[in-house]
Amino acid sequence: MASETDGADSRTPVFGDYVFYDSRMALKAIELQELYRFTHWGRSRSLEQIERMLDATDLCFSIRHDVKLVAFCRMLTDFIFRASVWDILVHPDHQGRGVGSRLMRYALSHPAVRDIPVVTSFASDLTPFLERCGFENREGLMVLQRVPIAYS
Numbered sequence: 001m002a003s004e005t006d007g008a009d010s011r012t013p014v015f016g017d018y019v020f021y022d023s024r025m026a027l028k029a030i031e032l033q034e035l036y037r038f039t040h041w042g043r044s045r046s047l048e049q050i051e052r053m054l055d056a057t058d059l060c061f062s063i064r065h066d067v068k069l070v071a072f073c074r075m076l077t078d079f080i081f082r083a084s085v086w087d088i089l090v091h092p093d094h095q096g097r098g099v100g101s102r103l104m105r106y107a108l109s110h111p112a113v114r115d116i117p118v119v120t121s122f123a124s125d126l127t128p129f130l131e132r133c134g135f136e137n138r139e140g141l142m143v144l145q146r147v148p149i150a151y152s
């Protein structure tokens with residue numbers, strides 16, 4: 001494993017015992033389903049849905065600790081004007097250690113998206129966390145919620 005760093009370099013793929021990945025191939029749907037079980041919005045997602053979702057997602061970011069998947073987020077983007085970050089998630093045993101912030105820095109500084117002018121995220125529970133990551137709370141975000149959040 002590469003040497004330990006404080007994660008100051010946002011593209012450094014190691015932070016203590018945490019190893020960062022920016023490939024969809026770095027995780028299996030079943031591992032992500034395990035992680036989703038800790039959320040009210042993700043626990044109903046089936047394996048088949050997760051597999052299709054991962055295959056259709058532009059960028060997947062994940063973190064492993066002792067081989068185990070402990071954090072994830074994904075981005076949908078046109079790679080020029082717009083990007084959005086979804087499913088930001090850290091395993092409860094690993095929250096509050098700076099893993100989530102570093103995952104966001106790692107994702108937002110990815111060469112494929114770091115120059116994109118507008119990046120959005122819809123996560124009403126995470127407003128303070130996202131503000132620390134550089135996002136602003138803008139009124140005017142409109143959502144067409146077709147299915148309750150627990151099933152979407």
Ligand SMILES: CC(C)(COP(=O)(O)OP(=O)(O)OC[C@H]1O[C@@H](n2cnc3c(N)ncnc32)[C@H](O)[C@@H]1OP(=O)(O)O)[C@@H](O)C(=O)NCCC(=O)NCCS
Pocket residue numbers: 039086087088089090091094095096097098099100101102122123125126127128129132
């Ligand atoms: C939100 C989350 C990703 C943050 O990850 P984390 O590794 O715990 O965050 P960090 O340790 O990097 O903390 C960064 C800062 O955000 C704050 N923070 C952590 N979780 C937060 C939350 N749920 N709401 C608001 N702020 C939060 C921390 O207090 C910390 O601030 P500090 O540096 O001033 O102490 C993680 O708590 C999580 O997975 N929550 C549940 C998943 C979820 O519901 N995701 C939304 C779907 S998009």
